[in-house]
Amino acid sequence: MTEMQSEPSSPYGSKAFEGPVFRKKRDVPDGLWMRCAGCEGMLYRKAVAENLMVCPECQCHFRMGAAERISQLTDPDTFEELFTDIAPADPLEFHWLGKSYADRLREEQAKTGNIEAIKTGVGFIKGRRVALGVMDGEFLMGSMGSVLGEKLSLLTEEAASQNLPLIVVCMSGGARMHEGALSLMQMAKTSAALARFDDAGGLYISVLADPTTGGTTASFAMLGDIIIAEPGALIGFAGQRVIANTIKAELPDGFQRAEFLLEHGFIDMIVHRKDLRSELARLIDYCGE
Amino acid sequence: MAKTNSAAEGYVLPFEKPIMHLQRQIAELEASQVQAGRDYSSEIRQLRSQFVSLLKKTYQNLSAWETVQVARHPARPLASDYIETMAKNFVELHGDRRYADDKAIRCGLARVGTEKVVLVAQQKGRDTREKIACNFGCAHPEGYRKALRAMRLGEKFHLPIVCLIDTQGAYPGIGSEERGVAEAIAVNLMEMSRLRTPIVCVVIGEGGSGGALGIGVGDRIAMLEYAFYSVISPEGCAAILWRTGEKAPEAAQAMKMTARDLKALDVIDDIVPEPLGGAHRNPAESAHNLERHIVRTLRELKRIDPEAILKHRYERWRRMGKVIRVEGSPSADQA
Numbered sequence: 035m036t037e038m039q040s041e042p043s044s045p046y047g048s049k050a051f052e053g054p055v056f057r058k059k060r061d062v063p064d065g066l067w068m069r070c071a072g073c074e075g076m077l078y079r080k081a082v083a084e085n086l087m088v089c090p091e092c093q094c095h096f097r098m099g100a101a102e103r104i105s106q107l108t109d110p111d112t113f114e115e116l117f118t119d120i121a122p123a124d125p126l127e128f129h130w131l132g133k134s135y136a137d138r139l140r141e142e143q144a145k146t147g148n149i150e151a152i153k154t155g156v157g158f159i160k161g162r163r164v165a166l167g168v169m170d171g172e173f174l175m176g177s178m179g180s181v182l183g184e185k186l187s188l189l190t191e192e193a194a195s196q197n198l199p200l201i202v203v204c205m206s207g208g209a210r211m212h213e214g215a216l217s218l219m220q221m222a223k224t225s226a227a228l229a230r231f232d233d234a235g236g237l238y239i240s241v242l243a244d245p246t247t248g249g250t251t252a253s254f255a256m257l258g259d260i261i262i263a264e265p266g267a268l269i270g271f272a273g274q275r276v277i278a279n280t281i282k283a284e285l286p287d288g289f290q291r292a293e294f295l296l297e298h299g300f301i302d303m304i305v306h307r308k309d310l311r312s313e314l315a316r317l318i319d320y321c322g323e
Numbered sequence: 324m325a326k327t328n329s330a331a332e333g334y335v336l337p338f339e340k341p342i343m344h345l346q347r348q349i350a351e352l353e354a355s356q357v358q359a360g361r362d363y364s365s366e367i368r369q370l371r372s373q374f375v376s377l378l379k380k381t382y383q384n385l386s387a388w389e390t391v392q393v394a395r396h397p398a399r400p401l402a403s404d405y406i407e408t409m410a411k412n413f414v415e416l417h418g419d420r421r422y423a424d425d426k427a428i429r430c431g432l433a434r435v436g437t438e439k440v441v442l443v444a445q446q447k448g449r450d451t452r453e454k455i456a457c458n459f460g461c462a463h464p465e466g467y468r469k470a471l472r473a474m475r476l477g478e479k480f481h482l483p484i485v486c487l488i489d490t491q492g493a494y495p496g497i498g499s500e501e502r503g504v505a506e507a508i509a510v511n512l513m514e515m516s517r518l519r520t521p522i523v524c525v526v527i528g529e530g531g532s533g534g535a536l537g538i539g540v541g542d543r544i545a546m547l548e549y550a551f552y553s554v555i556s557p558e559g560c561a562a563i564l565w566r567t568g569e570k571a572p573e574a575a576q577a578m579k580m581t582a583r584d585l586k587a588l589d590v591i592d593d594i595v596p597e598p599l600g601g602a603h604r605n606p607a608e609s610a611h612n613l614e615r616h617i618v619r620t621l622r623e624l625k626r627i628d629p630e631a632i633l634k635h636r637y638e639r640w641r642r643m644g645k646v647i648r649v650e651g652s653p654s655a656d657q658a
Contacts, residue, residue, distance in 0.1 A: 119650060121646065121647050121649045122647070123645045123647045125588065126578065126588075130574075130577060180646050209532075209555070211560050213554075214553065214579050215578075218533070218552075218553070219590060219640070219643040221533060222640050223640050226540070229514070229517045252508040252512075252533045253509050255505070257509050270500050271493065271533070272493075272499070273495075277496060280495050290500060298503065
């Protein structure tokens with residue numbers, strides 16, 4: 035799932051995302067400086083990191099890995115990671131162009147230091163104990179495979195048994211092709227787990243970060259009791275290029291952005307990253323214990 | 324039934340050419356037998372047996388890509404054909420009571436065999452006019468919301484639900500996104516997992532991604548023998564990983580999307596056999612097989628107590644996927 039190309043014959047193609055935030059404008063050496071995808075300004079990387087990975091100039095919210103997100107969201111040293119023993123298999127023995135999914139997984143694991151595209155656990159947000167799942171967009175574009183479905187379902191069941199609010203930060207290109215229909219079925223699996231949690235009266239808040247697309251959106255991302263999005267996040271079902279090819283027309287400005295979804299009634303609020311902790315704490319106080 | 328138009332009937336799949344050649348030879352011999360008044364019956368008999376064995380051999384060894392072609396055959400029976408043959412006294416219900424009546428998903432009350440059911444069926448359309456009316460079977464959010472409304476009636480009036488799946492996927496368009504197709508599918512997945520009535524789903528042709536799964540959560544999931552079910556179309560997968568849609572045959576093979584593969588992966592529970600040479604050769608027999616499967620499965624489910632049905636359904640979906648358990652994984656450190 036590296037580069038998006040649309041298929042010409044069918045109106046229905048890939049749901050991988052093509053967000054603009056990670057446009058590879060490597061005209062500056064990696065490390066000290068970075069270019070903002072929003073205002074195109076040159077930014078001192080350390081200053082951006084200290085600013086929660088948000089552009090200090092235009093407030094563009096950059097993507098970030100799961101570990102960084104967890105340390106931003108939770109109170110220091112309170113996050114206890116769970117279900118770390120669950121690792122991806124290669125159930126289809128998937129290979130293409132001389133590459134194999136098994137090798138690709140090893141590469142991603144080496145590159146990111148993570149075993150899969152999600153981290154799950156329990157921790158505290160401003161003193162409130164929560165079950166927290168954070169997707170990792172850096173691992174195979176945050177795609178949803180069997181591990182993601184299993185860990186999210188386990189986390190949901192854990193939240194139910196411990197009577198904790200469940201918070202899931204979504205960031206995903208959709209279902210992972212390399213596990214075929216097994217990836218697709220994770221949509222139903224996670225939704226079934228959430229149905230039980232809902233029946234038990236649990237509070238589920240989904241936080242949609244850039245990008246949240248495809249099967250992730252069409253399952254747990256859209257099932258939050260409360261749905262929060264980050265400013266400017268791409269949130270949708272079908273990929274933009276697929277839609278543009280199907281309807282043979284330009285897409286309107288701001289299409290499938292968080293602000294577009296708010297206007298059309300599909301999310302509750304857009305929250306700036308610097309306010310996310312306090313907003314989550316406030317919601318938990320209203321709906322939780 | 325079998326309202327296959329003549330254009331569709333004359334449609335020959337590339338791998339079926341030798342079969343059609345034999346068929347033509349038989350027809351020619353039969354014609355000249357009548358015209359010339361000569362007896363070719365032994366030759367015809369021989370050709371017929373050749374024809375049947377070639378058909379059997381071909382269809383027993385279909386590649387994944389050939390299966391996709393059969394599933395998309397223009398003469399393949401559609402949901403409407405099955406409804407006409409199999410569903411007696413069909414009362415169609417229209418509209419989602421929110422926005423529109425999406426003809427890509429037909430809903431209604433019907434009797435299948437002896438069973439009264441709520442029927443939810445994706446309809447691709449046969450002729451151009453119908454294809455446009457039902458958007459080639461690509462539903463908008465209102466289709467999924469209509470389906471859920473119909474299914475809730477089933478729950479309320481203790482009618483089991485039968486879903487027939489046949490779609491390339493949900494429609495990728497502006498209106499579809501504006502009206503929340505992702506939300507509509509997500510809500511269906513969640514609600515179907517806990518509807519208090521038996522649900523039987525059958526993929527009758529194409530099982531295209533989330534658009535198929537949006538009416539595909541139930542107690543027993545089956546596929547017709549030459550249907551396929553996939554996370555992304557083979558063309559879409561090929562365009563991304565192989566960088567050209569022309570490698571769709573390779574992608575179809577790699578993604579394991581045939582009924583046999585998905586049964587082996589425990590994604591589906593049953594395979595409904597198709598007539599020799601595919602459903603398009605004998606729509607009536609295919610409808611008969613489908614009806615038998617539905618009736619038998621509903622009878623099985625009726626014997627199970629409703630609480631147990633929900634429990635088994637949860638466990639069935641909870642098991643989906645393959646992972647491995649490792650000790651001392653690298654991600655065990657604190658974030």
